Amino acid sequence: MAVSFFWFLYANFPPSAFTLPNSNEGRILNPMDLSSFLLQQIINAVFLGSIYSLIALGYTMVYGIIELINFAHGELFTAGAFIGLIVLTALQQIGFVDAHFVLTMIIVFGLAMAYVAVLGVAVEHVAYRPLRASSRLSALLSALGMSIFLSNGMMLSQGVSDRPYPQVFGLESIEVMGARITNGQIFIILLAVALMIGLQLFVHRTRLGKAMRATAQNKTMARILGIDIDMTIRITFMIGPALGAAAGVMVGLYYGAVRFDMGFIFMIKAFAAAILGGIGSIPGAMLGGLIIGTIEVMWAAFLPSAWKDVTTFTVLILVLYFRPAGLLGESSTEVRV
């Protein structure tokens, strides 16, 4: 069914639109390649989707706890990418990367995540904590101000142009039924999945995770039962941005360049993913990320790619209109107020 749909699209659009992304030769697609082309797109979709999922998790966790959109999340994601860039460049210059590849990755991801976790707590303390009791509009504006501030701070320190990321993965790739998966893609997808599994284990198996779930359900009751709300919120603001930072490094490693304002578009996409999955729900964010990634990649592959961002926004708006609670969200009694 799906294949016949794509076949229909293929038959009705000029083949010149079908240059393969990721292929250096810019081959024109012929019908024989369609299945491998589709497989390639699915791989790309899973890859992009797992990055969106990681960012969306940050939104959904923060929203679940304090019911506030962390507007600065996109900037924290970018900060993670830049820290990764700085650390990786330094390691490459001393020739560490070639010698200990796995250790390099651990250091790069670890430092970026740790730094952004601290940054996340700082954002929370400076901009959100003083406003916890005041009106929603104030809190939203404060968050937005923080986002503008951070993004321009990064512009001032890192410059306005693209900064190239060191290419560490090389060009080796695996052929699966004609589709090409690079080592980098495999590594990134595996890491993303590992992080998500780790998060699930943390939330469901540890005391802190239990405290987080309790706080998300009912803050007053959690406080009565002796849960340190401030600490729980802080932990949330560490984990969410840390996952975002990991996604930032992944984006840098894969696309080969980072820019101070790249957080904006990723923020909107990830937010769409979080809403699609049901904001506040962790599995929802993962699912939403995958769906948004799939939609975007498939659109870019088969339809005019200039409009692919419009599609994401449209999906976001349609979901909000027809099912504001999202796919896996709680019932919408509270959402509509």
Add this chain to the structure above:
Amino acid sequence: MIRQELKKLVVYGFFLAILLIPMLGFKSTTFEPGRAFKTLGVFMAILVLNLIVKTIRSRKKQEDAEPKTPLTERAAERINRFPKIYTLGGLLVVAVAYPMFADNYMIDVAITCLIYVCLGLGLNVVVGLCGLLDLGYIAFYAVGAYTYSILNLTFGLSFWAALPLGIVLGMVVGCIIGYPTLKMRGDYLAIVTLGFGEIVRLVLNNWDSLTAGPNGLFGMKKPALYYPSFAEDSFSWAIYYLKSLPALYYFILLIAILTIISVRRLDNSRIGRAWIAIREDEVAAELSGVPTTWIKLLAYALGAAFASVAGAFFAAKLSYTNPNFFLFMESCIVLSIVVLGGVGSIPGIVIAAFVLIAAPEVFRGLENYRMLAFGGIMTTMMILKPEGIIPASRRRRELHEGEAIKPKE
């Protein structure tokens, strides 16, 4: 109490310092910590000042049980006693006389400021009165600009013929954006409007046949005035194009004054009270018989209409439009004007527009720090003085009412 506050300040300063690390500038070779320390200094100075003011006030409160009214309120009272017509008349005289003393560059800056006054006041209807956070407001500005451009270039319509169409189209787009989103709560609305703003920009950027894409449209006629002419003993209408900067200045001044008057009238009307009721408590407003969806849609449409007028003027003044004039950052600038001026306060927004738009022009060297300052201002204002520099009286009461009852932490 002071020790406690001091401790809070130190912790706050520590986190603020962490926050400023991204500005330290670890490029591969250079390291510029000065910038971050300067910014930290400014923020700490603001916080310390705030602490001092708080301490003095609490001391005073302990001394005499009757707290004195704060200085700003007394000043406002003093101003109010002075007949308003003189203040406004004086301001008007200054505004009218301005082009006679200023050079072209300064007039140009003033025109930009006045455009932002219109935008700020329009956004004020949505954010300030109705309490809906709109992050895609600049889209309506774009709609106004492009409507005039396209109508003028393809159909040769004059500014005056295109203006009503632009307003109607702006309102229609406002309703299209508003209708699906108004059932959502505040933060969803913020993101969706942000998305819509981007959609409008992307459509302008990609729809080559209509909008010429990233190249933009150019060659629009300036607004014209028609006056009766009796030359050569026959009656006819002569056209005077507002080409010179002073003429454009007077034109936008007129638009800004009309905007101020209409927003003020709206604020005091039945509709304005309905908006404020919705802002305060939507459920209660609905129960009191306010048709919330329609009233909110009206706020959207009217806000869009004001932006559309400003946009049409902007396109006519430059004779050029381009999708990159309508970036998300522009929405943020307009929003910071509303926030700094005081959500819902008309004089505050007018002053804030002049301060925020003219200040970067005066301090050219600090151009790069402009958006950084806007972001900082937004957060700082929300934390220290959420009612803005000149608070609207209703808003101030709303925000500070709880303080007397709120237990000390």
